[in-house]
Amino acid sequence: MFPMSQMVTPTFHGAGIVVPLDSNEVGYRELPETDGDLKKMLKKVVEAKDDDERMTRFGDLQEIVTLVQFANDECDYGMGYELGIDLFCYGSHFFHKAIRNLLPLAYQLLGRDDFGTVIEAHLDDRRKADLARLRLK
Numbered sequence: 001m002f003p004m005s006q007m008v009t010p011t012f013h014g015a016g017i018v019v020p021l022d023s024n025e026v027g028y029r030e031l032p033e034t035d036g037d038l039k040k041m042l043k044k045v046v047e048a049k050d051d052d053e054r055m056t057r058f059g060d061l062q063e064i065v066t067l068v069q070f071a072n073d074e075c076d077y078g079m080g081y082e083l084g085i086d087l088f089c090y091g092s093h094f095f096h097k098a099i100r101n102l103l104p105l106a107y108q109l110l111g112r113d114d115f116g117t118v119i120e121a122h123l124d125d126r127r128k129a130d131l132a133r134l135r136l137k
Helices: 035-045 050-071 077-091 093-109 113-124
Strands: none
Touching: 035 050, 035 077, 035 093, 050 077, 050 093, 077 093, 093 113
16 A cells, blocks of 8 residues: 555545656646546536537547546656546546546556456446345345
């Protein structure tokens, strides 16, 4: 477990994330939105009245995903990790595709490949009801 002093930023789940930083502080780049603004953006996507409106509202999120790609190219892998974790914690199935594009890659770039495998398996069977995996018969 990492000490809280190594946390580089809080996340939606409150525990924050830890990413290795080099001597020049390369490894993490802040998201361009506050957690509050990001939650509002995600809420607008989820509450869209139809798919056309939803796709329009995805535009702001897509801009952030593009910034993550630039950050990854410049070894700031924590940005994609943070966004992926935030989307996962938000919990909507509308973000599963983005999560699949962000988190496994972030885990791979951070040398945490097994976590990418876990998140993909979890998304394959994510549910909010009937959570029991073992049933007594």
